[in-house]
Amino acid sequence: MREQQLSSVLLLLLAFVSFQKLCYCDDQTVLYESFDEAFDGRWIVSKNGEYEGVWKHAKSEGHEDYGLLVSEKARKYGIVKELDEPLNLKEGTVVLQYEVRFQEGLECGGAYLKYLRPQEAGWTPQGFDSESPYSIMFGPDKCGATNKVHFILKHKNPKSGEYVEHHLKFSPSVPYDKLSHVYTAILKPDNEVRILVDGEEKKKANLLSGEDFEPALIPAKTIPDPEDKKPEDWDERAKIPDPNAVKPEDWDEDAPMEIEDEEAEKPEGWLDDEPEEVDDPEATKPEDWDDEEDGMWEAPKIDNPKCEAGPGCGEWKRPMKKNPAYKGKWSSPLIDNPAYKGIWKPRDIPNPDYFELDRPDYEPIAAIGIEIWTMQDGILFDNILIAKDEKVAETYRQTTWKPKFDVEKEKQKAEEEAAGSADGLKSYQKFVFDLLNKVADLSFLSAYKSKITELIEQAEQKPNLTIGVLVSIVVVIFSLFVKLIFGGKKAAAPVEKKKPEVAESSKSEDEAEKKEETAAPRKRQPRRDN
Numbered sequence: 001m002r003e004q005q006l007s008s009v010l011l012l013l014l015a016f017v018s019f020q021k022l023c024y025c026d027d028q029t030v031l032y033e034s035f036d037e038a039f040d041g042r043w044i045v046s047k048n049g050e051y052e053g054v055w056k057h058a059k060s061e062g063h064e065d066y067g068l069l070v071s072e073k074a075r076k077y078g079i080v081k082e083l084d085e086p087l088n089l090k091e092g093t094v095v096l097q098y099e100v101r102f103q104e105g106l107e108c109g110g111a112y113l114k115y116l117r118p119q120e121a122g123w124t125p126q127g128f129d130s131e132s133p134y135s136i137m138f139g140p141d142k143c144g145a146t147n148k149v150h151f152i153l154k155h156k157n158p159k160s161g162e163y164v165e166h167h168l169k170f171s172p173s174v175p176y177d178k179l180s181h182v183y184t185a186i187l188k189p190d191n192e193v194r195i196l197v198d199g200e201e202k203k204k205a206n207l208l209s210g211e212d213f214e215p216a217l218i219p220a221k222t223i224p225d226p227e228d229k230k231p232e233d234w235d236e237r238a239k240i241p242d243p244n245a246v247k248p249e250d251w252d253e254d255a256p257m258e259i260e261d262e263e264a265e266k267p268e269g270w271l272d273d274e275p276e277e278v279d280d281p282e283a284t285k286p287e288d289w290d291d292e293e294d295g296m297w298e299a300p301k302i303d304n305p306k307c308e309a310g311p312g313c314g315e316w317k318r319p320m321k322k323n324p325a326y327k328g329k330w331s332s333p334l335i336d337n338p339a340y341k342g343i344w345k346p347r348d349i350p351n352p353d354y355f356e357l358d359r360p361d362y363e364p365i366a367a368i369g370i371e372i373w374t375m376q377d378g379i380l381f382d383n384i385l386i387a388k389d390e391k392v393a394e395t396y397r398q399t400t401w402k403p404k405f406d407v408e409k410e411k412q413k414a415e416e417e418a419a420g421s422a423d424g425l426k427s428y429q430k431f432v433f434d435l436l437n438k439v440a441d442l443s444f445l446s447a448y449k450s451k452i453t454e455l456i457e458q459a460e461q462k463p464n465l466t467i468g469v470l471v472s473i474v475v476v477i478f479s480l481f482v483k484l485i486f487g488g489k490k491a492a493a494p495v496e497k498k499k500p501e502v503a504e505s506s507k508s509e510d511e512a513e514k515k516e517e518t519a520a521p522r523k524r525q526p527r528r529d530n
Contacts (some may be wrong), residue, residue: 009301030386031088031368034400035066043068044125046078046371051129053077060180060380061103062411067382074375082367087386089135089362093361094187095393096138096385099401101180102376109374111381112139112150118366128369133163135363138185140174143375147173151185153207155217155360159353165211171195172202179408180382182401184393191359198405199397207360219354228346235339241332251330258320267311272312276302300345309379363512 033042034506038057038498044057044327053075070077087094100111114134116123123132137152148171156163174197184196187207210216279299289297307313368384383400387393436452 019243020160028387028389028392030388031081031083031384032386032396033081033384035068035382039068039475042081044080044082044128046080046165047126048078048129051078051371055079058380060101060404062408063384063402065404067099067380068242068370069102069381070372070374071252072378073377076371076373078128080116080128080367080369081384082125083365083386083405085369086364086366087363089187090359092388093390095385095387095390096187097135097182097184097387097393098139099180099182099397101178101380101382102378103178103380104376104378105178106140106142106174106176106379108143109376109379110139110141110143110372110378112137112141112370112372114369115316115365116367116369116387117363119407121480125367128371130371132369132371133363133370135365136185138179139183143172145352149174149183149197149202151193151203153213153360153441154363155216156363157219157353158355158361161399163169164215166215166217168193168205169212169214170193170203172197175413179412180380180401182383182397182405184397186390186393189359198401199394200285208357218357219351221351221354222348223351224346225349226346231282234344235337235342236341237337238336238340242335245332247330247350251327252325253327253329253452253493256323257326257328258322260318261321262318264318266316269310270316271306271310271313272316274304274306274310276304276313278304292327299361302488319384330424365416 039055040057043055045051054071054076056069057066059065068079096115098113102111114132115136115138117133118133119125121133126522129512133300134154136154137150142147142148144324150171151168152162155166167243174195181198182196184199186192186194186196189192192209193205193207194201195205205212207213208217210218262454278303283299285297291297304313306467346487365386368386370381383396385393385396474477
């Protein structure tokens with residue numbers, strides 16, 4: 001009895017540990033949204049009149065897994081999920097991660113998340129819109145020239161009090177397919193930010209570096225003086241025309257660039273009296289042509305066949321050649337400008353908005369918002385995570401995203417292979433059809449052209465049924481072609497008919513001898529065995 005109780009306790013403990021791993025009930029997970037249940041009551045849809053897009057709780061195509069679906073094209077969408085309590089980004093590592101799938105592809109639209117500041121900053125979930133203040137914007141966006149995974153930090157300048165958007169430079173591009181992808185941003189205490197796509201690092205940057213963010217979080221120490229003005233006598237010309245230069249007396253500015261080639265001679269046989277174009281002799285006036293309504297009918301013009309046979313038609317003119325005397329417009333040569341002072345720029349003054357930072361002064365995150373305008377439908381959000389440990393995010397990727405992605409990837413691979421096989425077969429069939437059409441035009445096959453053409457047309461309509469017949473045609477044509485070439489060489493001079501071999505004829509030797517007697521008497525050629 002005691003052993004059974006002990007076993008029950010161990011099983012309960014094991015189940016509890018397993019449950020902990022499955023639901024990630026740990027203090028390192030700030031927020032996790034799986035969308036396994038309907039989002040009503042947990043997410044608040046914006047009631048702003050501009051945001052008419054309808055959110056739906058729907059399955060990902062090919063899976064039993066649910067997500068938050070963008071259901072209509074060409075709409076604005078707005079929805080908010082509040083955190084239980086604001087998250088301070090200044091304390092330790094913060095990981096932002098979520099999955100998104102463009103089930104209908106992505107031509108023009110965004111699928112980024114906004115990590116919103118507390119409502120004291122001046123917004124409400126019901127009134128959520130593009131102006132609602134956020135701390136970080138992160139996620140894919142593609143439309144026109146834009147194709148990037150955004151990471152934007154909205155940071156307050158302590159001197160001016162202004163909030164400035166700082167954009168990550170050279171952001172990763174958005175995967176161009178219909179598969180589930182997971183996007184991860186990892187913020188480290190040493191100001192490092194790493195962007196991962198499908199668990200693979202695509203970008204590493206320093207939040208305080210001007211080489212990584214535009215504009216830089218820390219402003220320049222100096223700025224150009226806005227009050228400084230360029231002096232009126234400031235000369236920025238490095239070179240000037242030589243004032244002492246004089247145009248040479250023999251410089252002819254009116255000489256043309258090209259002149260007639262006086263050495264050229266009219267080709268023999270040039271048809272001076274023949275026009276380059278003549279009326280088409282085969283053209284006929286249409287039966288429904290009305291001279292009163294359509295005007296006087298004229299035959300269309302064609303190239304004069306006489307011109308094609310001869311060196312040319314019409315009035316002959318000497319060709320043009322470059323004029324050796326041509327010099328063009330004269331201008332004074334340039335010399336160094338003795339008054340040159342360089343390119344003027346205003347003097348630098350101390351930047352009144354300059355400040356120094358050891359770490360970004362992050363605003364806390366109080367909610368997650370999805371505020372997008374998209375021309376696409378079928379965008380599915382899933383498994384939204386905010387955590388304090390990279391390992392938590394990695395565990396989610398392996399257990400929630402990876403199995404779905406592997407299934408979708410295998411399905412895509414099978415579809416591409418099937419499509420590739422079909423394209424390869426079509427390409428092969430087209431090659432065969434084109435080859436047969438060309439072969440059918442050969443003169444020695446003129447007697448069979450209509451039949452071959454008929455078979456080709458049937459094969460093009462049902463290529464899989466007749467491809468074997470076409471291959472047979474190719475073999476037959478090739479055999480005839482070989483026979484024509486190699487058989488024709490023996491017919492160069494008349495020779496006495498040879499006695500047919502037994503294997504090549506069913507006729508008796510007596511019949512063969514009678515044929516030889518009827519032939520014109522000539523010296524028998526000795527037979528050569530090959």
